[in-house]
Amino acid sequence: MLEVVEAIKAMFAGSPVRIVHVRKEEVGEPPQGPRVSEIGLAETLSSALIAQGLERLYSYQFEAYRLISSGRDVVITSGTATGKTEAFIVPLLDRALKEGLKTVITYPTKALAKDQRARLTKLCFNVGVTAAVYDGDTPEHERREIAKHPPAVFITNPDMLHFGLAYSSRFRGILREVDAVVLDEAHVYEGAFGSHMRMVLERLKRTVRGKVQLIASGATIGNPEELGRLLFDVDVEVVRGLPRRRGVAYHVMVSAGPLSRWMVASKLIAYLARMGLKVLGFTDSQQMAELLARMAKRDGANVTVHRAGLPKAERVKVEDALRAGALDGVVATPTLELGIDIGSLDAVVMASPPPSYVKYLQRAGRAGRRGLPGYVFMVLGDDPIDAYYEARPEGYFEQELTPIVFEPSNEEVVKLHVLAYALQHGRLREQAIPPAWREAVLKLEAEGLLLARGASYYPSREAWRLISQKGLRGAGPEVEIYRGEKLIGSRELPMALHDLHPEAVYLHQGVVYEVERLDLKRLKAYVKPVGELPYYTRPLYEVEVEELDLEVEREVDGIRVAYGSGRVVKTVVGYAVYQIYASERGKPKTLKYLEEPLSWSYNTKLLEARYADYADPEAIHALEHAVIHAARPVVGAGLTDLGGVSYPSGHIVIYDSTPGGSGLAKLLYGRLEKAHRVALEIMKNCSCYDGCPRCVYDPFCGNNNRLLSRKKALSLLEEVLGRAASIPLEKPSGKSVA
Numbered sequence: 182m183l184e185v186v187e188a189i190k191a192m193f194a195g196s197p198v199r200i201v202h203v204r205k206e207e208v209g210e211p212p213q214g215p216r217v218s219e220i221g222l223a224e225t226l227s228s229a230l231i232a233q234g235l236e237r238l239y240s241y242q243f244e245a246y247r248l249i250s251s252g253r254d255v256v257i258t259s260g261t262a263t264g265k266t267e268a269f270i271v272p273l274l275d276r277a278l279k280e281g282l283k284t285v286i287t288y289p290t291k292a293l294a295k296d297q298r299a300r301l302t303k304l305c306f307n308v309g310v311t312a313a314v315y316d317g318d319t320p321e322h323e324r325r326e327i328a329k330h331p332p333a334v335f336i337t338n339p340d341m342l343h344f345g346l347a348y349s350s351r352f353r354g355i356l357r358e359v360d361a362v363v364l365d366e367a368h369v370y371e372g373a374f375g376s377h378m379r380m381v382l383e384r385l386k387r388t389v390r391g392k393v394q395l396i397a398s399g400a401t402i403g404n405p406e407e408l409g410r411l412l413f414d415v416d417v418e419v420v421r422g423l424p425r426r427r428g429v430a431y432h433v434m435v436s437a438g439p440l441s442r443w444m445v446a447s448k449l450i451a452y453l454a455r456m457g458l459k460v461l462g463f464t465d466s467q468q469m470a471e472l473l474a475r476m477a478k479r480d481g482a483n484v485t486v487h488r489a490g491l492p493k494a495e496r497v498k499v500e501d502a503l504r505a506g507a508l509d510g511v512v513a514t515p516t517l518e519l520g521i522d523i524g525s526l527d528a529v530v531m532a533s534p535p536p537s538y539v540k541y542l543q544r545a546g547r548a549g550r551r552g553l554p555g556y557v558f559m560v561l562g563d564d565p566i567d568a569y570y571e572a573r574p575e576g577y578f579e580q581e582l583t584p585i586v587f588e589p590s591n592e593e594v595v596k597l598h599v600l601a602y603a604l605q606h607g608r609l610r611e612q613a614i615p616p617a618w619r620e621a622v623l624k625l626e627a628e629g630l631l632l633a634r635g636a637s638y639y640p641s642r643e644a645w646r647l648i649s650q651k652g653l654r655g656a657g658p659e660v661e662i663y664r665g666e667k668l669i670g671s672r673e674l675p676m677a678l679h680d681l682h683p684e685a686v687y688l689h690q691g692v693v694y695e696v697e698r699l700d701l702k703r704l705k706a707y708v709k710p711v712g713e714l715p716y717y718t719r720p721l722y723e724v725e726v727e728e729l730d731l732e733v734e735r736e737v738d739g740i741r742v743a744y745g746s747g748r749v750v751k752t753v754v755g756y757a758v759y760q761i762y763a764s765e766r767g768k769p770k771t772l773k774y775l776e777e778p779l780s781w782s783y784n785t786k787l788l789e790a791r792y793a794d795y796a797d798p799e800a801i802h803a804l805e806h807a808v809i810h811a812a813r814p815v816v817g818a819g820l821t822d823l824g825g826v827s828y829p830s831g832h833i834v835i836y837d838s839t840p841g842g843s844g845l846a847k848l849l850y851g852r853l854e855k856a857h858r859v860a861l862e863i864m865k866n867c868s869c870y871d872g873c874p875r876c877v878y879d880p881f882c883g884n885n886n887r888l889l890s891r892k893k894a895l896s897l898l899e900e901v902l903g904r905a906a907s908i909p910l911e912k913p914s915g916k917s918v919a
């Protein structure tokens with residue numbers, strides 16, 4: 182089995198690429214529990230389970246059985262392929278048979294619900310319990326049947342729940358009798374998607390006649406209690422199975438050395454494909470996924486791109502082609518973490534470390550088909566966190582799991598669901614509005630989406646249109662991308678500002694486009710194909726933070742830090758042009774400035790800290806970058822999840838990139854001591870002269886990594902850590918640097 186790893190070593194021999202670490206992981210079966218015939222299950226259920234080869238429950242499944250049978254709210258966490266589904270379905274079917282219990286099972290995506298359907302419905306059929314899948318593809322005659330005879334097990338997805346509750350009285354009729362709700366694959370509910378799911382459940386709870394029992398099940402979750410409380414707004418019991426997927430996996434850390442990580446990842450994908458392995462490439466950026474697929478194709482692999490922002494039909498085509506064996510693999514953004522089912526593959530290639538170790542484990546869990554070992558490659562490049570782990574590879578695999586978080590009261594998300602709830606009832610009666618919704622109602626009224634008449638608020642015509650168009654995956658408005666008259670995709674703000682400013686190079690399904698125009702009023706971008714281009718662009722931008730509203734403040738290592746909300750104004754003033762095949766160390770070829778800078782602003786959550794009463798801009802800007810880098814291992818934030826800005830008044834503001842907040846800035850506020858120590862190590866251990874991509878550079882810097890000094894930032898942080906008393910917080914002032 183190690184041949185694959187040896188072959189990769191041989192391929193890179195003589196090049197500066199280095200295999201830093203190989204780790205074999207072998208995970209056995211979870212501990213056994215009682216026999217299914219011994220725990221008092223309904224006769225038909227226990228014989229159906231035995232007939233399909235399930236004679237014994239694992240002990241964690243038995244624990245879940247006990248808790249769910251007694252009506253408790255539960256979060257189950259266990260690795261891929263360790264029998265999570267049985268952990269919740271056995272007790273629910275048992276109660277369906279004995280008490281007539283009705284359950285809704287929600288999978289994050291329609292595709293996944295479909296794949297589970299075969300397994301679940303077969304078991305239900307064998308046991309004599311009715312089951313049905315109800316999603317966007319369910320034909321009208323089936324929907325009518327389901328409504329006439331609501332099944333005991335109702336399988337759906339968050340989007341169907343959201344739209345069904347808002348628009349369909351028939352759908353609400355089915356849900357009204359529900360006793361229990363299961364969220365499977367619950368580890369995907371983070372950031373904006375988590376905030377949406379919480380609100381969908383809130384609406385569901387208000388629609389169901391009785392009290393609903395709440396159950397979540399997910400792969401690797403570091404904070405199951407907290408995630409349960411965030412999603413359900415109640416305290417939950419936690420059941421833990423195996424921490425990892427079952428089977429054998431080889432984890433290989435590869436250092437790209439002075440070469441580009443994209444080139445190394447592309448070679449890996451192509452070589453593994455040539456060995457006959459099915460490969461899944463991962464990157465966190467949509468544009469880089471396009472680029473990587475293009476490079477791997479050139480290296481001889483038959484791969485394509487799978488990412489958000491592509492039309493649905495295109496994504497389904499890719500999934501089908503992969504299943505049918507027509508492709509060697511795909512290069513994906515984390516859309517696949519949302520459980521779109523392409524089955525397991527042989528190898529996973531991560532072009533860079535994922536935003537968190539939890540995500541590493543989730544992505545790694547994709548490698549290894551039934552009974553075969555999985556191969557997981559992670560490429561380390563020129564990046565502070567990569568350098569940090571290259572120096573301590575063992576530490577990477579031994580780190581704690583960062584929590585899965587979201588902002589439970591994200592104002593953008595709450596507004597959407599309050600409006601959807603108003604559509605469901607035709608109006609919101611003033612006296613029946615929950616206190617947590619009041620602010621959203623007032624804002625919706627100010628925006629003309631709710632109209633106050635008498636003692637009620639009525640949804641406007643615009644509200645109907647808005648709800649039907651907005652999905653649950655983001656919090657910001659979507660920019661539609663047009664090639665001539667043809668809609669080819671979409672991109673959410675504020676990232677659309679980064680990727681779709683005028684003259685930006687935009688890659689889409691393997692085609693190179695240049696952006697002609699970005700109309701932020703109408704939320705439309707116009708692009709034109711430009712053939713082959715040897716470069717990519719990164720925006721230059723400025724950030725101002727307005728309307729600061731700080732809620733809490735505390736002392737951390739000789740500084741004052743506060744957390745709250747504010748308005749982030751982002752202005753793209755130009756862009757830098759980079760060569761595709763040069764290493765990330767390479768300087769941009771040229772800088773260009775836009776004739777008309779482009780601004781967009783949004784409310785979000787942030788932390789503000791003051792490191793000095795006056796700071797050299799090179800010191801405070803570099804320190805801001807180092808703390809944002811440190812936030813990756815400390816809170817599990819991806820590089821674009823948090824933004825930062827520094828001020829000569831010694832202030833640093835770090836904000837959630839998700840409009841309304843993602844919970845990450847809040848987590849960082851609570852863990853800033855830890856982030857300081859990681860930042861210190863990053864800056865101390867770099868051997869560069871005074872700042873480089875391995876310490877204080879940031880590929881998403883708005884200032885093109887100018888005005889940065891590693892040495893000055895290091896001595897500032899050392900001074901802060903040794904300081905006796907902190908400086909009062911006060912207001913940031915002076916020219917900000919993003």
Ligand SMILES: [Zn+2]
Binds near residue numbers: 876
């Ligand atoms: Zn350096």
Ligand SMILES: [Zn+2]
Binds near residue numbers: 919
């Ligand atoms: Zn910067």
